[in-house]
Amino acid sequence: MNVSKPQAMVLQVVQSGLCIGCGACVSACPEGMIVLERLWTGIWQARAVEGCCSACGRCEKVCPFSPTCPDEDELGRELFAEESTVEDEVLGYVRSSYVFRHPDENLRLRSASGGAVTWFLERCLREGVVDRVAAVAASSGDFEYVGCDSVQQVRRCSGSAYRALRVDTVLSEIRESEMKWAVVAVPCVAKAIRSLCQLDARLQRSIRVLVGLTCGQTKTNAFSEWVAWHRNLPVDQVSRFRVKEPQRPADDFAVEFEGGSRVHWREEVAPSWHARLFTPPACGVCDDLFAETADVTCMDAWLPEFTSDWRGTSLVLVRSTLVDEVIAGAERAGEAEEAIERCCLSRLRSSQGGPERDKRVGLAYRLELRGRRGVYTPSKRVLPGLTGSSLERLAWRVAERNAEVTFRMDESSRFQLYRWARKRTRIFSAIRRVDWSLRRLDSRLKGGIRRIARRNGVR
Ligand SMILES: Cc1cc2nc3c(=O)[nH]c(=O)nc-3n(C[C@H](O)[C@H](O)[C@H](O)COP(=O)(O)OP(=O)(O)OC[C@H]3O[C@@H](n4cnc5c(N)ncnc54)[C@H](O)[C@@H]3O)c2cc1C
Ligand code: SF4
Ligand code: SF4
Numbered sequence: 001m002n003v004s005k006p007q008a009m010v011l012q013v014v015q016s017g018l019c020i021g022c023g024a025c026v027s028a029c030p031e032g033m034i035v036l037e038r039l040w041t042g043i044w045q046a047r048a049v050e051g052c053c054s055a056c057g058r059c060e061k062v063c064p065f066s067p068t069c070p071d072e073d074e075l076g077r078e079l080f081a082e083e084s085t086v087e088d089e090v091l092g093y094v095r096s097s098y099v100f101r102h103p104d105e106n107l108r109l110r111s112a113s114g115g116a117v118t119w120f121l122e123r124c125l126r127e128g129v130v131d132r133v134a135a136v137a138a139s140s141g142d143f144e145y146v147g148c149d150s151v152q153q154v155r156r157c158s159g160s161a162y163r164a165l166r167v168d169t170v171l172s173e174i175r176e177s178e179m180k181w182a183v184v185a186v187p188c189v190a191k192a193i194r195s196l197c198q199l200d201a202r203l204q205r206s207i208r209v210l211v212g213l214t215c216g217q218t219k220t221n222a223f224s225e226w227v228a229w230h231r232n233l234p235v236d237q238v239s240r241f242r243v244k245e246p247q248r249p250a251d252d253f254a255v256e257f258e259g260g261s262r263v264h265w266r267e268e269v270a271p272s273w274h275a276r277l278f279t280p281p282a283c284g285v286c287d288d289l290f291a292e293t294a295d296v297t298c299m300d301a302w303l304p305e306f307t308s309d310w311r312g313t314s315l316v317l318v319r320s321t322l323v324d325e326v327i328a329g330a331e332r333a334g335e336a337e338e339a340i341e342r343c344c345l346s347r348l349r350s351s352q353g354g355p356e357r358d359k360r361v362g363l364a365y366r367l368e369l370r371g372r373r374g375v376y377t378p379s380k381r382v383l384p385g386l387t388g389s390s391l392e393r394l395a396w397r398v399a400e401r402n403a404e405v406t407f408r409m410d411e412s413s414r415f416q417l418y419r420w421a422r423k424r425t426r427i428f429s430a431i432r433r434v435d436w437s438l439r440r441l442d443s444r445l446k447g448g449i450r451r452i453a454r455r456n457g458v459r
């Protein structure tokens with residue numbers, strides 16, 4: 001099969017392990033020459049069905065990991081430069097920022113964080129800002145994008161699905177519907193949708209609001225199977241990724257399986273999550289944490305003043321005037337009084353300190369490693385470099401290998417690999433522990449030296 005140059009580029013993204021399975025290339029192709037195939041781990045991957053004649057280049061332009069896709073700075077500038085008041089190198093363009101808690105206690109408890117996304121989508125539907133919403137729902141042990149036309153449906157979608165999802169099927173629905181839509185997306189998918197909108201006037205017209213989720217990384221379906229196996233539970237499907245429990249802080253929620261068993265985040269999930277087991281390698285080259293191309297971005301309030309409240313709290317970054325108008329409308333109507341308050345931008349940014357370090361300092365090192373190995377890497381807004389301490393670099397190398405091996409593993413040998421994953425989690429956690437202890441010691445020593453110097457009048 002003779003593939004065209006743009007198709008070859010897309011295939012290079014796939015071969016180098018950077019396809020996140022969003023399906024934007026499928027959606028962009030006017031000749032139907034690209035399809036998605038599902039790996040046994042649940043992640044979709046692009047494949048060329050035949051060589052195309054037109055070589056129009058649309059597939060390449062919309063792929064978030066191709067070299068010709070505009071980057072988040074470029075897309076953000078076009079979308080928000082005129083409407084925003086702040087331009088931040090990590091947050092992107094910003095108009096305003098908030099702390100949010102859903103006023104309905106049950107909806108707050110059901111939500112991933114504080115229910116900001118669900119509240120905002122409900123409001124958009126009620127006020128006629130949009131007619132339909134594309135969100136993610138659980139569907140027979142799996143998760144997928146669905147179109148919602150009622151508040152009840154939107155509410156059923158609340159919660160986080162730590163999965164890489166295809167968006168092309170719901171985009172077809174949007175294109176055909178000629179209605180006004182809101183779409184929820186993680187940063188790479190938001191970028192793909194914005195790039196698609198540049199080529200597709202119908203999509204551009206229909207997608208009125210793009211709601212972004214802050215995203216540090218995602219997982220394949222094998223992650224939840226591994227978590228169950230690792231805890232000696234029946235290997236069931238996940239029913240909910242985040243169940244809040246009153247006796248635990250907000251950042252120690254439980255993952256619930258269909259059989260009803262629960263595992264807790266901090267002790268039982270976080271170590272292998274951070275070790276990047278079952279993380280698609282694309283997340284390792286991703287430099288957008290705050291969905292910089294979305295009209296509004298919602299995240300967890302991972303700050304001590306909020307995590308102590310087990311019911312969960314959201315932080316919200318607004319980029320577009322439309323979103324601020326929706327919020328102002330609710331405030332005028334007295335429907336957001338207790339729910340929403342202003343938040344300082346630097347606090348919001350520091351709530352994501354860990355993922356930010358990973359997507360800047362860690363990314364620089366991963367890019368350096370990829371460059372040395374000579375593997376395909378799209379250009380990023382971070383320069384390659386030997387960043388971090390030597391222990392941090394070791395941890396990043398271990399994590400990088402974890403992601404690659406678990407992404408390409410065979411179904412038949414998976415339980416053997418799960419045993420390997422167990423060892424890798426221990427190694428990764430040990431490196432991190434030593435790194436943290438040394439850093440703590442270092443900062444104590446420096447503090448002590450400063451105090452002694454001050455006492456002796458040395459500046
Ligand atoms: C893969 C992933 C990684 C994340 N990483 C971080 C992080 O590092 N730091 C952080 O602060 N927050 C992260 N989040 C965001 C966080 O988990 C919450 O989704 C966010 O704070 C919104 O919470 P909420 O209570 O406002 O949303 P809710 O009111 O519960 O609504 C959530 C909405 O998101 C939709 N949704 C769920 N999963 C997906 C998905 N995979 N793709 C598209 N839409 C989806 C749901 O359908 C629902 O409409 C991540 C989310 C995901 C999906
Ligand atoms: S027709 Fe255009 S979009 Fe489709 S595969 Fe060829 S180059 Fe890509
Ligand atoms: S990341 Fe998305 S656009 Fe790129 S090749 Fe994969 S499915 Fe296609």
Ligand code: SF4
Pocket residue numbers: 020164186187188189215216217218282283284286287288
């Ligand atoms: S980390 Fe980046 S590439 Fe991975 S799912 Fe999140 S936005 Fe997409």
